[in-house]
Amino acid sequence: MALQVRRLAFGLGAELTGVDLSKPISSDDRAAIQKAWLEHQVIVFPGQDISPEQQIRFGRLFGELDDHKAVPFYRHPEYPEIYLITNHKIGGKTSETKDTGRLWHSDHSFTTRPTMATMLYCREIPAVGGNTMFANMYMAFDTLSDTMKSVLRKLEAVHSMIHYTDHYLKDRNPEQIAHMRKINPPVAQPVVRIHPETGREALFVNEMMTSHFVGMTVEESHGLLKFLFDHSVRPEFTYRHAWKVNDLLMWDNRCTLHMAPADYTHEEPRHMHRITVLGTPSGRQLEAA
Numbered sequence: 001m002a003l004q005v006r007r008l009a010f011g012l013g014a015e016l017t018g019v020d021l022s023k024p025i026s027s028d029d030r031a032a033i034q035k036a037w038l039e040h041q042v043i044v045f046p047g048q049d050i051s052p053e054q055q056i057r058f059g060r061l062f063g064e065l066d067d068h069k070a071v072p073f074y075r076h077p078e079y080p081e082i083y084l085i086t087n088h089k090i091g092g093k094t095s096e097t098k099d100t101g102r103l104w105h106s107d108h109s110f111t112t113r114p115t116m117a118t119m120l121y122c123r124e125i126p127a128v129g130g131n132t133m134f135a136n137m138y139m140a141f142d143t144l145s146d147t148m149k150s151v152l153r154k155l156e157a158v159h160s161m162i163h164y165t166d167h168y169l170k171d172r173n174p175e176q177i178a179h180m181r182k183i184n185p186p187v188a189q190p191v192v193r194i195h196p197e198t199g200r201e202a203l204f205v206n207e208m209m210t211s212h213f214v215g216m217t218v219e220e221s222h223g224l225l226k227f228l229f230d231h232s233v234r235p236e237f238t239y240r241h242a243w244k245v246n247d248l249l250m251w252d253n254r255c256t257l258h259m260a261p262a263d264y265t266h267e268e269p270r271h272m273h274r275i276t277v278l279g280t281p282s283g284r285q286l287e288a289a
């Protein structure tokens with residue numbers, strides 16, 4: 001059966017059926033997936049029954065996989081390529097990744113090799129909620145005024161694990177946080193990122209990782225950043241995914257943001273296997289590691 005693409009929202013997102021990710025993928029299918037992904041930014045593959053090896057094999061079709069060195073404590077015990085987003089107990093304690101992604105972000109924008117594609121695979125989901133939301137950052141940029149666009153094209157912004165952990169991951173293990181800060185010094189990213197494959201401009205700041213503009217203070221940056229954070233996620237730029245077990249989602253971190261609302265109870269399991277495909281280098285490190 002040929003691949004079928006069905007759009008899911010005005011902002012972004014499409015469902016792709018007619019492909020079985022547990023089997024080797026033909027080069028034609030790979031090309032069709034790539035095309036749909038660049039066009040719709042978020043692809044949903046429903047009803048995929050795949051093993052960790054099969055997920056890894058699929059991920060490798062698109063590039064080199066991250067072994068999650070920047071966040072080493074949350075990896076699958078047997079597969080470093082798989083990062084566990086789960087509220088299961090691990091070693092007798094509830095996993096620290098249970099509240100992953102509660103603010104809007106782009107994966108690993110605090111590194112100089114931010115994630116290109118994230119592939120998140122749903123193993124268990126609560127009866128209600130546990131959704132993930134996405135926003136189209138091409139649209140966010142395209143809908144700004146020409147004057148604002150030209151101001152933003154000149155700016156870089158600081159993305160850091162320090163900002164991230166100060167305002168968001170406060171309740172995690174302090175030694176592990178200190179280690180992750182040390183190995184991830186602050187990075188300057190362009191505020192407007194040129195997508196390396198489509199050539200389109202996308203806004204590249206996010207409320208989770210971005211603290212201020214390079215050359216400005218936090219206070220000076222605050223007003224404009226707050227406007228950009230709010231503008232980026234206007235409802236018409238978004239898609240909200242209600243997961244079913246065996247959905248695999250693949251999103252493009254170069255032109256989207258995502259977040260996981262706290263719209264469910266941890267009394268019920270939510271268990272995801274994440275794979276991330278490394279992108280081309282972006283940004284520059286501001287201090288030595």
Ligand code: OGA
Pocket residue numbers: 085100101107118120130131132258259260272274
């Ligand atoms: C991620 C992430 C959100 C979720 O996988 O990078 O932010 O819904 N996940 O689990």
Ligand code: MN
Pocket residue numbers: 101105106107258
């Ligand atoms: Mn994420």
